[in-house]
Amino acid sequence: MTFPTLPAREGDRPRTGPEVPHLQFTQTSPPQLKEELRQWMATALPGIVPGRSEISVPSTWAVFLSDVAPAEGARLFLPRGNAEFAHLHADGSLHLALDPADHAAFLASGWGEKHPYYDRGVNVVMFYAPRDQAELEVAKKVIAASYHYATGRAPTVTTAAA
Secondary structure (H helix, E strand, C coil): CCCCCCCCCCCCCCCECCCCCCCECCCCCCHHHHHHHHHHHHHHCCCEEEEECCCCCCCCEEEEECCCCCCCCCCCCCCCCCCEEEEECCCCCEEECCCHHHHHHHHHHCCEEECCCHHHCCCCEEECCCCCHHHHHHHHHHHHHHHHHHHCCCCCCCCCCC
16 A cells, blocks of 8 residues: 555644653644544444553553454554554544554655654654544545554545545
8 A cells, every 4th residue: 555645734733742641732633523533443444443542541542453463564552562553642643553664755744743752663653633524534544554554454444535
């Protein structure tokens, strides 16, 4: 899978924390949008089980590989390294494992930033909290890329046309 082409993100970069827990403080998601994203993740990604993140703060909702093995070479979230590949924070931001070959394109897109431990070899990037429906569709594209990296398969449900 080639990393999707993303539209330009409007506005300034949100303010995020420089350390762990890596959270977003401004431009957060409206609650209904965050819930819509959570529901989409729970239904569009086959072979996953949702639950509380094993690595982030207790309010963080994550998706774990369950009925599907990780793709060969995929580096997912610690501590297991083979199950959690994306999680949604209470602010609406996401942390995702992406194919390292896609990191430069993602970071150049303006939709997110490196995790504070990125330079220590942690394969995690932050996707900024979607603020509206159009940004939610962009989030789905990036989550689909993360799922594809984690599993070697595309999700069964596609995003709406942007």
